[in-house]
Amino acid sequence: MSADKSTSWSYTEGLPVEDDVLRRARERSHELGLFPVSHGVAAALSVLAASSKAQTVVxxxxxxxxxxVALLRGLGPRAVLTTIDPDVDHLKAAREAFIESGSAANRIRTISGRGQDVLPRLTDAAYDLVFIDADKPSFPEYVEQGIRLLKSGGLLIVNDALDKDRVSDPAIREASTVVLRRVGKAIRDNENLISAMLPTGDGLLLAVKR
Ligand SMILES: C[S@@+](CC[C@H](N)C(=O)[O-])C[C@H]1O[C@@H](n2cnc3c(N)ncnc32)[C@H](O)[C@@H]1O
Structure with a gap:
């Protein structure tokens, strides 16, 4: 294996060809100062949503x-995406993207609220896929709730799990890095989960609930 994988990483991130719907969603993200999932992560989400045959997604x-949009593209026609964010401007921009994507409105439930408040209100073992891409300090709580929400065989996906390549360096003690290192270890150590870390984007941590 070559010592420097960055060329292959850049190559794979450049492979997905995104359409106007995703391009416009990225533009709105940048206008709002947001960092959306990378091209490689968006492509992986579509594949994972399709291969898991998920019907219920958070x-x-x-x-x-x-x-x-990437998740909806992989999901079947009757699958429902529940997506949570406390920022009304972000939700408004996301609704524009969902409409442009041509997804039926009854497939998407946007909930205005904090994950910490909303997730505990969702039903145990009722979801096939949980995707976490919000405020980093709360990732441990979201992972714990996500595991509770998943059915047996359900898939947990954590974005930014390598925290800009900092997780691998034990000398780095940034708050977000420490949290993500802890989340990765907790998932690897959980005997009820089968997990894998993909180096896609800023690290995509996958775990299936036994
Ligand atoms: C990196 S952006 C998400 C990008 C999005 N997944 C995408 O690829 O387009 C992080 C989002 O988390 C939201 N957020 C911040 N605190 C939150 C919380 N407590 N609960 C849920 N979402 C939160 C922010 O408003 C922001 O929209």
Whole structure:
């Protein structure tokens, strides 16, 4: 294996060809000062949503809808995406993207609120896929809630799990890095989960609930 993987990383991030719907959602994200999922992560989300045949999906951190559109593209026609964000401007931008994507309105439930408040109100073991891409300090709580929400065989996906390549360096003690290192370890150590870390984007941590 070559010592420097960055060329392959850039190459794979450049492979997905995104259409106007995703391009406009990215533009709105940047106008709002948001960092949407990378091209590679968006493509991976579509594949994971399709291969898992998920019918019920929860997303924490809607943003301007890039990841939501990517998930919807992989989901079947009767699947429902519940997406949570406390920022009304972000939700408004995301709704524009969802409409442009041509997804039926009854497939998308946008909830204005904090993940910490909304997730505990959702039903145990009722979801096939949970995607976390919100405020980093709350990731441990979202992972705990996500595991509770998943059915057996359900898929948990954590974005930014390598925290801009900082997680691998134990000398880095940034608050977000420490949290994500802890989240990664808790998931790896959880015997009820089968997990894998993909280096896509800023790290995509996948875990299936046994
Ligand atoms: C990185 S952006 C999400 C990007 C989005 N997943 C995408 O790819 O387009 C993070 C989002 O988390 C939201 N957020 C911040 N605090 C939150 C909280 N407590 N609960 C849920 N979402 C939160 C922000 O408003 C922001 O829209």
């Amino acid at each position: 997303e924490v951190g809607t943003g301007a809808g890039v990841s939501g």
